[in-house]
Amino acid sequence: xxxxxxxETTGKRMEELILDVQQKIVAGxxxxxxxxxxxxxxxxxxxxxxxxxxxxxxxxxxKGGVNTSIVQGVLSQxxxxxxxxxxxxxxxxxxxxxxxxxxxxxxxxxxxxMAPTTHLNYRYFELxxxxxxxxxxxxxxxxxTPSILFEEDARHFHKLHKEACDRHDPTFYPRFxxxxxxxxxxxxxKETRGIGGIFFDDLSxxxxxxxxxxxxDCAYTFLPSYIPIMKKRKDMEFTEDDKEFQLIRRGFYTExxxxxxxxxxxxxxxxxxxxxxxxxxxxxxxxxxxxxxxxGERHKALIEATHHPVEWA
Amino acid sequence: xxxxxxxETTGKRMEELILDVQQKIVAGxxxxxxxxxxxxxxxxxxxxxxxxxxxxxxxxxxKGGVNTSIVQGVLSQxxxxxxxxxxxxxxxxxxxxxxxxxxxxxxxxxxxxMAPTTHLNYRYFELxxxxxxxxxxxxxxxxxTPSILFEEDARHFHKLHKEACDRHDPTFYPRFxxxxxxxxxxxxxKETRGIGGIFFDDLSxxxxxxxxxxxxDCAYTFLPSYIPIMKKRKDMEFTEDDKEFQLIRRGFYTExxxxxxxxxxxxxxxxxxxxxxxxxxxxxxxxxxxxxxxxGERHKALIEATHHPVEWA
Numbered sequence: 001x002x003x004x005x006x007x008e009t010t011g012k013r014m015e016e017l018i019l020d021v022q023q024k025i026v027a028g029x030x031x032x033x034x035x036x037x038x039x040x041x042x043x044x045x046x047x048x049x050x051x052x053x054x055x056x057x058x059x060x061x062x063k064g065g066v067n068t069s070i071v072q073g074v075l076s077q078x079x080x081x082x083x084x085x086x087x088x089x090x091x092x093x094x095x096x097x098x099x100x101x102x103x104x105x106x107x108x109x110x111x112x113x114m115a116p117t118t119h120l121n122y123r124y125f126e127l128x129x130x131x132x133x134x135x136x137x138x139x140x141x142x143x144x145t146p147s148i149l150f151e152e153d154a155r156h157f158h159k160l161h162k163e164a165c166d167r168h169d170p171t172f173y174p175r176f177x178x179x180x181x182x183x184x185x186x187x188x189x190k191e192t193r194g195i196g197g198i199f200f201d202d203l204s205x206x207x208x209x210x211x212x213x214x215x216x217d218c219a220y221t222f223l224p225s226y227i228p229i230m231k232k233r234k235d236m237e238f239t240e241d242d243k244e245f246q247l248i249r250r251g252f253y254t255e256x257x258x259x260x261x262x263x264x265x266x267x268x269x270x271x272x273x274x275x276x277x278x279x280x281x282x283x284x285x286x287x288x289x290x291x292x293x294x295x296g297e298r299h300k301a302l303i304e305a306t307h308h309p310v311e312w313a
Numbered sequence: 314x315x316x317x318x319x320x321e322t323t324g325k326r327m328e329e330l331i332l333d334v335q336q337k338i339v340a341g342x343x344x345x346x347x348x349x350x351x352x353x354x355x356x357x358x359x360x361x362x363x364x365x366x367x368x369x370x371x372x373x374x375x376k377g378g379v380n381t382s383i384v385q386g387v388l389s390q391x392x393x394x395x396x397x398x399x400x401x402x403x404x405x406x407x408x409x410x411x412x413x414x415x416x417x418x419x420x421x422x423x424x425x426x427m428a429p430t431t432h433l434n435y436r437y438f439e440l441x442x443x444x445x446x447x448x449x450x451x452x453x454x455x456x457x458t459p460s461i462l463f464e465e466d467a468r469h470f471h472k473l474h475k476e477a478c479d480r481h482d483p484t485f486y487p488r489f490x491x492x493x494x495x496x497x498x499x500x501x502x503k504e505t506r507g508i509g510g511i512f513f514d515d516l517s518x519x520x521x522x523x524x525x526x527x528x529x530d531c532a533y534t535f536l537p538s539y540i541p542i543m544k545k546r547k548d549m550e551f552t553e554d555d556k557e558f559q560l561i562r563r564g565f566y567t568e569x570x571x572x573x574x575x576x577x578x579x580x581x582x583x584x585x586x587x588x589x590x591x592x593x594x595x596x597x598x599x600x601x602x603x604x605x606x607x608x609g610e611r612h613k614a615l616i617e618a619t620h621h622p623v624e625w626a
């Protein structure tokens with residue numbers, strides 16, 4: 001298959017960025033865990049490639065994955081429509097459109113209930129309309145899902161992401177923090193899956209290189225936003241109630257991911273979905289207990305924060 | 314609120330039936346478990362009532378519920394549309410339609426991985442069009458979800474349901490067995506959640522009393538189809554691999570219920586969903602293990618049957 005899209009500066013730079021970020025994140029997490037990630041490079045003919053890095057039954061991380069994919073080809077109009085979010089200017093009459101996509105996504109579930117689950121995703125997308133006009137955008141974000149809420153951790157994670165945002169546009173953090181609170185809502189429970197972070201999509205209202213610099217800054221913000229928290233929490237003592245609460249929250253996490261997460265949903269609708277890669281985000285263990293009532297004050301504090309999002313930064 | 318629908322013979326008889334079936338099933342399961350179900354009667358003003366019967370951390374059953382609800386009121390056209398399956402003759406122009414619904418639903422998850430999870434649901438529905446014409450139908454079925462496949466159990470469960478079907482119409486079992494295999498498909502995994510049973514919807518092509526007699530027969534078939542299996546399996550020895558396999562299958566069960574089950578999906582979309590009742594069907598424990606590979610021949614046998622549905626009866 002000949003390349004169907006001319007990948008230019010920003011796409012190439014995004015490809016280099018996510019591969020570098022992936023290896024740095026993996027190295028950073030391995031240093032905390034002591035166990036190596038399993039790395040697997042896959043290719044899709046000439047249509048693209050990716051690297052899956054997975055850890056399971058680690059010393060610190062129960063389960064986690066850091067995946068990259070760099071793909072190009074043609075997208076059916078149906079698939080374009082299914083993206084749903086507002087990508088103004090996309091040619092709705094074409095039967096199919098050439099596309100390029102480069103993205104990194106990560107979910108990490110630590111074993112210790114004192115240590116938070118975290119998720120990150122940054123992606124760059126290009127489509128070419130029938131008249132040759134290129135439509136491009138960035139999307140992504142990072143968020144934290146503690147079971148036990150340590151306010152200093154929430155503040156640290158948000159503060160570093162706010163600083164990354166503020167270096168590029170003072171309106172970004174307030175907009176993207178709110179967007180994360182809205183996006184990560186478990187609608188039927190009327191509460192968020194965690195304590196948020198930043199989330200954005202369809203970002204294309206500046207020069208692509210300016211936005212690339214912003215995304216790069218965010219992506220390199222992840223390790224300093226998470227590793228110091230893990231160092232403090234990974235070996236903390238916890239009770240059986242804490243562990244049970246963690247399993248219940250992981251049930252909620254599962255509900256969000258399979259019911260509401262757009263990436264999971266669209267991924268699984270694809271003709272031959274890579275189910276293992278897509279559902280790698282699900283926890284190793286989750287529980288659903290009828291009429292579960294949180295027992296401790298610190299469990300109630302987390303629930304309060306997932307019902308009423310807090311301004312952490 | 315005055316009653317908005319004149320509930321006649323079949324509706325009343327269905328109400329009596331499901332309340333009786335519920336108590337008989339609860340008594341039958343309690344006799345196996347030794348622990349009592351927690352029973353809770355709820356009302357919705359004059360709009361209806363139901364009884365929730367729940368067992369958790371039992372001696373035999375890890376989690377299970379048997380719920381009835383008998384409700385009436387008006388349904389918005391939007392809600393009517395959301396039922397989606399083919400209910401020919403429904404007035405599509407009315408803003409809202411009076412309705413009556415009586416149903417029983419049950420999910421039982423035993424602890425022992427040798428013992429199968431099972432699910433049952435029978436329901437009767439009435440709508441009144443603006444011209445006063447009543448539209449009614451039955452829906453429901455029962456199915457078995459073993460982790461370890463015992464062919465004699467699968468044959469017993471199917472045989473008894475086939476006999477119940479055959480007493481009323483020889484075309485029922487082949488149609489409803491196939492319908493169950495299609496309905497309980499976990500689409501993204503291209504396999505069914507269990508080994509099926511019977512499933513039907515929109516059933517109204519005979520006299521209502523004839524169909525009521527069929528549904529009654531099916532509902533009373535549940536205990537003799539399940540209890541003998543439980544007696545054989547509840548105390549069997551099992552390995553750690555069997556337990557792990559059960560947890561993985563319960564992850565699949567969760568995926569089906571929250572992603573594809575119509576009752577769950579529509580239930581959770583309601584304005585003020587009874588989330589605890591709706592998600593009572595989820596297992597107490599479930600696991601997602603990256604690249605999980607079944608270890609034993611008996612685990613592979615179950616997977617074979619969920620990929621290629623078997624004619625058990």
